[in-house]
Amino acid sequence: MTRAEVIDGSGEWLGHERGSVRYRLLLASLFCVGVATFAQLYSPQAVLASIGRGFGVTASSSALVISASTVGLAIGVLPWAAASDRWGRLRVMSIAVLGATILGLLVPWSPSFPLLLTGRFFEGLMIGGAPAVALAYLGEEVHAKDTARAAGTYVAGTTVGGLAGRIIAGSVANVAGWRLGVFVVALVCGAAAIAFVRLAPRPRRFVRADRGDRAARVSARLGQNLRSPRQLVLYAQGFLLMGGFVALYNFFGFRLTAAPLSVPPAVAEFAFVAYLAGTVTSSGVNWPRVHTAPHEFDWAVLDERLAYATEDLGLTVIADLVHYGTPTWLDDSFADPRYPDAVAEFAGAFAERYRGLVDHITPLNEPVTTASFCGLRGVWPPALTGWDGWATVVLGIVEGMARSIEAIRAANPEAVVVHVEASALYAAGAPHLGDLATHLESIGTLPTDLLLGRVTPEHELYDWLVSQEPPPSAWTD
Template structure:
């Protein structure tokens, strides 16, 4: 909640930001893209910090710092200042995704690791949903600044709760060389075809998913839909499909293997995107549900697979690289597809996302077929 609510809360009010500052959809989307860019650039340094000071202290420092900056950002006098603050906020937020899965993999036995990763991803969907459905209606009643501030205050409460109740780390101990060989660990992950294929899933699937949610609002407030902003923000309730599908994906992967579930989830994403091309609103809503369920199922599989197949001793770095690709895709592709919206309309955005999903599926089939059940390399 504390991480993902504030990370994505501006996504629900991008049309209002674009209107106030008289900027294009792609420029307004920088409120999301620069935050995720800051996060992407910070995950490796945060993994280093976690090796030095411990998993929980690093996560706690990051989330409390991010929440403080998020509150201050809502008082920014100009768009430029707001975007700079969002970048800094994202850099602080990088602590959680950089470390959380490594923390879980060290604290939970291997037989439950897939299910636990799915449960964690389900939590991220609840956080992301909360940020959007609070910011949207509050912004419609007051202003987009008040909407984003309301989310930041909720995140402050959540961050304080996390700092108080998170169980102490027992699987991590100092003095075993965690601070040595950071570059070696990063390079070992980058030399692994399995890891690179998983990073490609993160970059392509996340980039496409965020682009859909960034720009569909601009379509839905225009004819023939003409939805008011508060009603448009309720579409983010589709995120609930992700909170269901991600733990289910973990359970299915435990039974059938990760790759079949990953490919099936990506196919669901493609089907969902195609349904959003309809001019009938109920069908668009079904498409969002299918897309969201498919994405979070795929993300649960790929993100949990990454530390499980990481080179020995490099779980934190492998997870950090996964999230570097994940939020790099969100930042770059989530911004670039705004130009497709302006030049080609919604079919241009949807077609681009379908192509990215197909590329991700092809990479998975080529490089992950033999990865099921392989032990970690030394």
């Protein structure tokens, strides 16, 4: 039996495992589909100034070329997701990405601006089939413990695609015009789309949904979400943040190439490399790399990076000490009995070494997310499962956070502790799921409540937490 054929005691296939041939093929195919969709979605962004001049329209009007496709994508996501429940994930993604490529090859040659916008809308409508279904496909076909890594590969493909589409379109446009620039990107996307279709392993865990049941569930869930004021606020946040992000890049080219900056277009297009800034900077300080063994540290890389960030760039750094992982010498990761002492030792040493340079410190990023992936779902080490596993990890990380805060303040009384936590809202899709939705939402603040000493016998989750194994003696004192 190969690693790709992992089967549980009931005879059910559990998905492609990391290291297997089909797992690697699936990752390669998802990377390709990420490139194929997002490269053509954003390729016109690098040539909006040229499009505006070519059609004689204003900067705000030419930005509609991007808006039209993103609106089409937004409208297409739900129908594509519903279609994938009937026709299969892989089939829907293949139709969507190949259809988008065909439109991408035709749209740049539109003779009028209204026709260009119409073509971009339908191109976005087709592109929507990939992001709507990709994560569901990998969730069904990849072993649970490897889904996070597989999802990361897809996201990496979208990032690379978005950047490559802009750079290629801009570079070609400088020589041969914007139409050929966008067309060349579509050719690249076509090659990536074909690679996706040829590489993607055939589905093995897809179960076709009944049309009536699916429609009823989608309608009920959509209605619930649209009636929830809190959900609407979250949707508005995403809409405004993403809208502002895209709008900034829409008008980059116009401001850079116009007076008084007058940056040559061949240089201005590389401003889109800033797109990678979040990918590079949104990570922790890499505790496993620094804390090489108990009482042993290697600060060389961190010294150089923090000095550059604070002294050369003038940034105020918020140091994220623990970002979902621990040093490998902690055999059981967050459940290891040595964990609280180890993380406190690291936190104190960090605060002392960088006092005055880094005075804003996050002891651990997102306790709820950490507990979910490490203790409930069994995805990340120590790969525990069930609510007892969740409780075990939560108690370990909360004790570690408390000890870390003490060590940080002892080493640097001026330090500011920045607490970062995830949160989620849940709506029950059926009446019998109401209690579960309430429970899932309420545990979102439990790690913070534990850290602040609020979990007393009067706390709403006290009895539930006591009922988990092992007994949570760490917080009943």
